[in-house]
Amino acid sequence: MSGDADLAGVGELFADRTRSRILLSLLGGRELAAGVLADEAGVSRPTASGHLRKLVDGGLLAVRAEGRNRWYRIAGPEVADLVERLAALAPPQPVATLKASTRAERLRTARTCYDHFAGRLGVAIMGSLLDHGRITGGDGLFHDDGADHPASAGRELDYRLTADGRAFLADLGVALPDGASRPLVRYCIDWTETRHHLAGGAGRALCDRFFAAGWAERLPTYRAVRVTPAGERVLARRFAVDWPA
Numbered sequence: 733m734s735g736d737a738d739l740a741g742v743g744e745l746f747a748d749r750t751r752s753r754i755l756l757s758l759l760g761g762r763e764l765a766a767g768v769l770a771d772e773a774g775v776s777r778p779t780a781s782g783h784l785r786k787l788v789d790g791g792l793l794a795v796r797a798e799g800r801n802r803w804y805r806i807a808g809p810e811v812a813d814l815v816e817r818l819a820a821l822a823p824p825q826p827v828a829t830l831k832a833s834t835r836a837e838r839l840r841t842a843r844t845c846y847d848h849f850a851g852r853l854g855v856a857i858m859g860s861l862l863d864h865g866r867i868t869g870g871d872g873l874f875h876d877d878g879a880d881h882p883a884s885a886g887r888e889l890d891y892r893l894t895a896d897g898r899a900f901l902a903d904l905g906v907a908l909p910d911g912a913s914r915p916l917v918r919y920c921i922d923w924t925e926t927r928h929h930l931a932g933g934a935g936r937a938l939c940d941r942f943f944a945a946g947w948a949e950r951l952p953t954y955r956a957v958r959v960t961p962a963g964e965r966v967l968a969r970r971f972a973v974d975w976p977a
Contacts, residue, residue: 760955812846854929866897
């Protein structure tokens with residue numbers, strides 16, 4: 733017989749600055765080596781190794797061995813959702829250097845949130861889909877009325893992809909999943925913009941299409957994304973979004 737869920741045990745995994753930095757570094761959905769994560773967290777490799785072991789044992793990270801190397805990733809979309817929601821609740825850390833300021837601005841502009849777009853890019857795409865009736869069920873804005881709150885799981889508002897939305901995405905070459913294993917339309921409350929961005933199966937498929945078509949590319953900061961000139965044209969012509977924002 734099992735007792736109550738051990739929330740304190742999970743909380744301890746987040747209640748450490750090094751582990752929090754590791755989780756945020758992996759929020760872009762990519763696998764990263766232990767050495768890279770040590771550098772991102774600003775600690776030695778042996779120190780990072782101990783924290784990574786705890787995160788794997790706690791079910792927040794998955795690890796893949798390749799020879800002598802270990803590659804780590806967020807364990808799944810549920811974990812990524814949890815990290816993003818906690819980020820929305822947490823106060824921002826002060827930026828003390830020009831390098832940190834540049835990095836923070838890039839993340840605010842465009843980034844991946846596990847497997848979908850976030851930042852100004854993510855909320856601009858969501859806003860366009862709503863404005864043109866391709867998604868219905870909300871206005872894309874954060875309403876602190878007790879239901880739509882940063883700790884929500886992106887299910888409180890009943891966003892739906894319309895028939896026109898499906899046709900629009902298909903015309904862009906976006907291959908939508910069947911929605912059987914994961915909801916097609918979900919949302920996150922963006923922690924930098926405090927608005928909704930598109931998640932779920934449709935969010936992932938759209939993000940995948942942007943990268944595959946060369947409309948966006950990842951930057952060395954792992955989560956940050958750059959919209960290419962071709963992507964700027966797609967945003968302008970198909971989404972009525974002027975970019976850079």
